[in-house]
Amino acid sequence: xxxxxxxxxxxxxxxxxxxxxxxxxxxxxxxxxxxxxxxxxxxxxxxxxxxxxxxxxxxxxxxxxxxxxxxxxxxxxxxxxxxxxxxxxxxxxxxxxxxxxxxxxxxxxxxxxxxxxxxxxxxxxxxxxxxxxxxxxxxxxxxxxxxxxxxxxxxxxxxxxxxxxxxxxxxxxxxxxxxxxxxx
Numbered sequence: 349x350x351x352x353x354x355x356x357x358x359x360x361x362x363x364x365x366x367x368x369x370x371x372x373x374x375x376x377x378x379x380x381x382x383x384x385x386x387x388x389x390x391x392x393x394x395x396x397x398x399x400x401x402x403x404x405x406x407x408x409x410x411x412x413x414x415x416x417x418x419x420x421x422x423x424x425x426x427x428x429x430x431x432x433x434x435x436x437x438x439x440x441x442x443x444x445x446x447x448x449x450x451x452x453x454x455x456x457x458x459x460x461x462x463x464x465x466x467x468x469x470x471x472x473x474x475x476x477x478x479x480x481x482x483x484x485x486x487x488x489x490x491x492x493x494x495x496x497x498x499x500x501x502x503x504x505x506x507x508x509x510x511x512x513x514x515x516x517x518x519x520x521x522x523x524x525x526x527x528x529x530x531x532x
Contacts, residue, residue: 350470351394352385353463354498355456357476358400359449364477364500369523378424379526384473384498388516393426394469397459399452401432405445430455457484464491471513473498479508489513 356377365373377396385393398420402413417429432451440446460472461484471494474481485495485508497515499505500523509515 350389350391351468352389352391352471352473353394353460353469354381354384354396354473354475355460356396356398357452357456357474357478358398359452360476360478361500364503365523368500368502368520373523374528375523376526376528377420377427379528380523381424381426383522383526384516388498389471389473389496391471396424396427397456398427398429399432399456400429401434401449401452403434403436403447405434405436453478453480457481460484460495461487461491464488464493469493471496474512475499477503477505477508479506481508482511485511 365375377398381393381396385391398417400413400417402410404410414431417431420427420429430451432449432455434447435450437446437448456474456476460474460481463469464472464487472488473496474485475498477499488495494513495511497505497509497512499509499515499517501517501519505515
């Protein structure tokens, strides 16, 4: 069976899931990683990488992000969660804070490429619609690995869909089947 690695651009993916399912919806990342590897790609998940970023301006949110990454690392088998940071850029015309994510894209790109070089997987699944991954996708494909783009229904993949070997759409039913159980 083919070896599958799942790379999740946390903020990009979570925003797409929240847009489709609502802010209260929570995924079981162990389930979704295995579901993608087994059901979508007929393979075995080797590892799931989750990347996110935290702000140094809002300590409460930063702590929640750090706690979430720590919980993924401790409770989700085969998961490695990495935390970058959000650089504050100022305010927009509506007085909302503007941030630029730092560390996420480069961490995903480095892991995708270095693990392809080490022959750690046959297929990489990238859960993101961010076209900044084009160079990494090209290098990984140059190593003879397949890159499969995973999008959430209604999420645009732009020309990233054309750069990858294939793509799939996670529909509401896929997400509901991999929902985290609520603890009482």
